[in-house]
Amino acid sequence: MIALIGIDVDGTLIGSSGEVPGVIWQLAAEARAKGIHLALCSGRPAFGVAAEYARRLDDDGWHIFQNGASVVNLATHESRSTPLPEGSVRGLISHARETGHVLELYGDDDYAVESQAPWAKEHAELLGLPFKPRPYETLSPPWVRAQWLLSPEDARRVVAPPDLEMADSSSPLMPDVRFIGLTRHGVSKGVAMREIAAAYRVDMRDVMYIGDSGNDLSALRVVGHPIAMGNADPEVIAAAERTIGHVDEAGLADALKLAIGSR
Known part of the structure; x- marks a missing residue:
């Protein structure tokens, strides 16, 4: 069963409209109701609109920002950061x-x-x-x-x-x-996804990750269910076990339905 989902932002959660389709929020709520943890996993910082997306996905859990340099729990305000030299x-x-x-x-x-x-x-x-x-x-x-x-x-x-x-x-x-x-060096979305899974006591085989760009590769390579968006870069599609719909067609909904169906 899928117990944790890492979700990229640009090209995955949002497309050219700049808006998250309503069906995505609906399915995210269904996934949480099934006991699935949802983690935003973005290169964006832990403030501004990205923080709003994270709260909407799961306001009581861990999220990844800054390509893994900031791992933040929105409920406890705990932050695990790795500074640059x-x-x-x-x-x-x-x-x-x-x-x-x-x-x-x-x-x-x-x-x-x-x-x-x-x-x-x-x-x-x-x-x-x-x-x-x-x-x-x-x-x-x-x-x-x-x-x-x-x-x-x-x-x-x-x-x-x-x-x-x-x-x-x-x-x-x-x-x-x-x-x-x-x-x-050593900081990546993949390392951060392992850290979150450990915090939730979830086996990496039960983790899904959905992304579209090169900064998602490290996460796709460590989870049990790596998913590429239909608009993903070729190397991302090659690293995934499944390719879903385009971001501008709410392709993320396909992955959320798969996860919900696994419960």
């Missing part, structure tokens, strides 16, 4: 200032971006946050994640420092941008 952060900031590329730096409950480029403003709106560029130094440590907003061409040239983990993702709401998330 300070030297790597300084290097990223220097590179951003030299190149003019958009770099976002995140803590558990706040973030900073210096760029005033249109992508930076658009992403703040997508996150449901006010756009207020400010120096990176004004963000109090610990810093748990950095993120580049790049063109597909520039994203292919990024090489992560050896002490950082790199995850590539996308959003239907910003189709021309690749989001290159950087966390401390």
Whole structure:
């Protein structure tokens, strides 16, 4: 029986409309009523609209943000965070200032971006946050994640420092941008899903994960029921045991029905 479901956000929970279909919330409620834990598992931070999605899925449980760097229990407010190495952060900031590329730096409950480029403003709106560029130094440590907003061409040239983990993702709401998330080496959605399963005392064989992008691969590879969206990247589809419908056709509903039917 499926006892825990990890659910990605962009390209999985929400598509090009920017809205979660009503049928998804209905099936999420049915899954919880069956005793299934639902965990948001996003590259987004644990604030803004992502926190609202998490509460709507399960306001009494664990959720994964920042590609696994922040693991938060919404009921107890317990947070398990893994900070970035300070030297790597300084290097990223220097590179951003030299190149003019958009770099976002995140803590558990706040973030900073210096760029005033249109992508930076658009992403703040997508996150449901006010756009207020400010120096990176004004963000109090610990810093748990950095993120580049790049063109597909520039994203292919990024090489992560050896002490950082790199995850590539996308959003239907910003189709021309690749989001290159950087966390401390060893931090990933897959590691975080194992941590949540252990907290719930759920065997990984009874865990389902649904995603569409490269930052979902680590989670898909450790669960018993890896599911790819119909709009997923080719490598995600290859890593899944099943491919469901497109996000813009509420494909996530297919996976939720499978999980509910397993109980």
